[in-house]
Amino acid sequence: MKVVKYSEAEYPQVVERLVNRREVDFGAQDETVRAILAAVREEGDAALLRFTNQFDRTQYGAEDLEVTPDEIKAAYSQVSPAELDALKLAAERIRSYHEKQKQDSWNYRDGETGLGQMIRPLEVAGLYVPGGKAAYPSSVLMNAIPARVAGVDTLVMCSPTPDTQTSPHSLVAADLAGVDRIFKVGGAQAVAAMALGTETIPRVDKIVGPGNIYVALAKRLVFGLVDIDMIAGPSEILVVADDSARPEFVAADLLSQAEHDEEAVPLLVTCSAELAGAVAEELDRQKKKLKRQAIINESLNNKCHLVVTESLDEAVDLANRIAPEHLELAVADPQALVPRIRNAGAIFIGHFTPEAIGDYLAGPNHVLPTSGTARFSSPLGVYDFVKKTSLIECTRESLRGLGEACQTLAQMESLDAHANAVKIRLEGGNL
Template identity: 65%
Template sequence: MKIIKQSDSNFQSALGALVNRANLDLVTHDEVVREILERVKHEGDVALLEYTSRFDRHELTLENMKVTREEIDSAYSQVNDVEIEALKRAAENIRKFHERQITESWEYEQDGVLLGQSQRPLGTAGIYVPGGKASYPSSVLMNAIPADVAGVEKVVMCSPAPEGKWSPHALVAADIAGVHSIFKVGGAQAVGAMAYGTKTIPRVDKIVGPGNIYVALAKRMVFGVVDIDMIAGPSEVLIVADDSAHADFIAADLLSQAEHDEEAVPVLVTCSEELAQAVMKELEVQTSRLSRQSIIKESLSRQCRLFVVESLDDAVSIANDIASEHLELAVKDPQACARKIKNAGAIFLGHYTPEAIGDYFAGPN
């Protein structure tokens, strides 16, 4: 965790490292993932059982690979009523938002020729849901509900169960979202199963959802056999802030990103050195109260940067260069600032719009 001023000699190199962060070293893992995919393609379920035993330390069988209705009902008993209601509310918000994204078929006649575009849903979609150091039911909702809204006939889900332990919240979310089949398989082998199909797991038309570097590389390798959504990297947030921002709010939002995993990237760009100093202190105070301290401290140490620039325009320029997955505009006039943003994933306006609301509840995906 460092404060880096625009006048510092290492400012450009630190900024350049963020701009070029997408250049992941995939070659190191290429051979391993390629072997996994080839084995799943040719050996099917046998390879899945072996890899699950090796990587998840869980002895899976053909009989228990698919989650049963009884297991889903058991998951409900492990999630309290408040959490279930929150998942249902989030699902409703996500559905409303994505219903507005539906593209209609259209046609027109020109010189006696009928031209047009026909929109048809996919037959089967495959959702990958991580199940490692943190399990996010939001990943289930954010991927399954748009598929349902689009009219996809069948939605299947794969997620690992390390040491045989499943997240009950993820199972409840899958049930709420209308997932048709859930399988206890993760990693590159799950991507291969959904891409090529096995006797147990059906082949899908498109694979969506985040995962680690092995999952990302596997998705890249099977693209063309099936469609994919994207190659997702580590989760990240960039906060542009001026002197009107609240240091405790900024710190909390940076920490909400840092707790994802050690590779998460929390970044602040501000024209107020006083704010940067206050945020650094708040990060230390708030970290001491949180349960995932080891992960947070590693992320802050390796990935967190607090940039101090000369003007808000400089901050906006940097935000456009970095093109962050999540961008918060904690400034006096966020609407005016947003009009200058060209490159960002999701934008959160003002001091009272934390990234977590958009990530988990508000509805945008």
Template identity: 55%
Template sequence: MTKESIRRLNAADQDFDSQLDALLAWESVADTVVEDTVAEILQQVRERGDEAVVEYTNRFDRRQLQSAEDFTLSATALTSALERIPEAERKALEVAAARVRDYHQHQLQESWQYRESDGTVLGQQITPMERVGIYVPGGKASYPSSVLMNAIPAKVAGVDCVTMVVPAPDGQLNDLVLAAAAIAGVDQVYTIGGAQAVAALAWGTKSIARVDKIVGPGNVFVAAAKRAVFGRVAIDMIAGPSEILVICDGKTDPDWIAMDLLSQAEHDQQAQSILLSSDAAFLDAVSASLGKLLDDLPRRDIAAQSLADRGALIQVKSIEEAITVSNRIAPEHLEVSVDQPENYLPKIRHAGAIFLGRHTAEALGDYCAGPNHVLPTSGTARFSSPLGVYDFQKRSSIIYCSPEGADRLGRVATTLARGEGLDAHARSAEYRVTGD
């Protein structure tokens, strides 16, 4: 890899804004062929249920299913996988799960109420969703960490039933994924994927109960299906390619920073890795490290394409300017590899997850630090947040009027309702008015 294999930008250049816009440009699922295919699958599953799920699963995943029983896994299958995996992997999953569970326990919201002077009670009741579906990639792209990150917050929230769908192309299932499901407390597992799995979760079939929310990553067909069923069920987000943005003062080992950039680039060719620094010589050093370290990666071709197409080393005049640029980008992952990084935290407005200090590799957040690795991408950190317990809890308002409160509020409501021309509203409130 040469220096030219990853672009160099300078925030001082007159056309920097347009260059940055071009770098960040990415269109989510917009292929009409994909959308038309997904629409047909959703309709068929909605109309024919399990029969359509079996048909599409056999076609796309090269299976020979005969009925829904063939894609339903028992609890024994999960515990058996947990027993089969090497002890080191089992312990690693257990440690990661414990840390994820502990972190998300801190997110639990509680119901609250307060009483006004006339006896009226107002408040909010927090309740968990009843059923949640989690989509987990299968086959070669098997991620047990995704099972933990999606299922554990739901269980901490108190969701009654967590249903996992995971494709098994050619009948292949990953023991680590099944073991993670056992550790996370997943209640039901179906070995199906694609748009047909999303449809089954959204509408329900004879064998698969309809869920209230669908979370988890998938390919373009899964993303398109999630977008299409949104409104019938809730979804977590439409995720774009993985991203990392590193702000460095030039004092961190360039090999460390280069490998942090590569950790995202190896995801896929559309992943994005960006480094911001005021030290031009450090940018040169990181570029050299990228060339040196890339050759040793099993996924070097994917990472090299990602860096060439969407990566950048950007020179800025200061850490403050780097934060300004970062806030504009609103990255999924933000590393602040500088002295006393906590001093800059109040200035960071938009980021999915913030990794402070030279020793805090983003990869720790992917697996075992504790916070969720399901994060907003493509600039959506400007208005959205990481997946958490709050995504699986609902809030209901509580209003309990005393006679005095009904009299006081009824007068206000009556006036406003008549102002809106809604007489029944006004009279409904007026019936409770008891005073003069």
């Protein structure tokens, strides 16, 4: 980590690497994941149990795979009142926000022709949640609640239980979010089971949720059999700041991303060289008090950039080029910049809006496009769990009005059967 002026000769190459950062290389894991998918396709539960017991060091039979109501009840007893209140508050706020995203079917008449769009929820959605000792209840809420708001009929969740350890917080979050069925399986085998279906786990229409490189590759390989949310890259934050920003706030937010993993990308883009220097000092001071110092140091040493631009305009332009997952506007007049942001997964406006509040309970989804895909992608939402069907209804009269042009277009493409399907009706076929 060092402070660098954007105008320096060598720095444009660094920026280009940030702008054009590539997807994860799956080469080493490809053969393993393909073998797991093939085995689950051929053997169903037998393969699922074999891989689960091997990788998670369990001794499950098919009857052990699904979490029971008693296990969910027991999970509540392991969650403190303060934790339960926080989960309920987060669930309430996430649900309230996503309710605003619901869309209605619509139709209208163009003369005698009826046209419209029918919106229907997916029938079955699958949620993958990392498990074991690690607890990611926020991921459960963020992925499950939009599906439930969308009206998905059945919501299935898979989460590994290494050494049979289950996260009570994730189970409680799943119950609060309205997950219907929870299974104690993880990894590529869980993705395969949800995509293909087994004797125990139902086939789903879409798989969402984060995971390791094996999960990400499995999701990529089953895409087409089912839909997926995205192939997420490392977490990233970009803070656009001017001299009104408080360096301790900015440093704290950069560290909140650096602690995710060694590949996390914390960026500061500022028109104030003085602020950049102060943030560098704060990073060094604050990181010494944090638990995940090894991970943080790796991220700061290899991925963190503190960029000094000539102006705030230049900082905004650079932010739009990078298209970050999380964008903070730590400036004196943040609302003036919001309309100028074209590419960002989520925008955190003002000095008192830390990115962490969006991770947990502000309301908007924390599943966001990474690796520059905010140029063309959106956060996970209710719209990801519905499908849209076009509606067309012609009367004899409206077909007569449109038929001649339709036949002409079909003949332009040498598709005479298309033209005939219109012509036979216009010439008085028995209807």
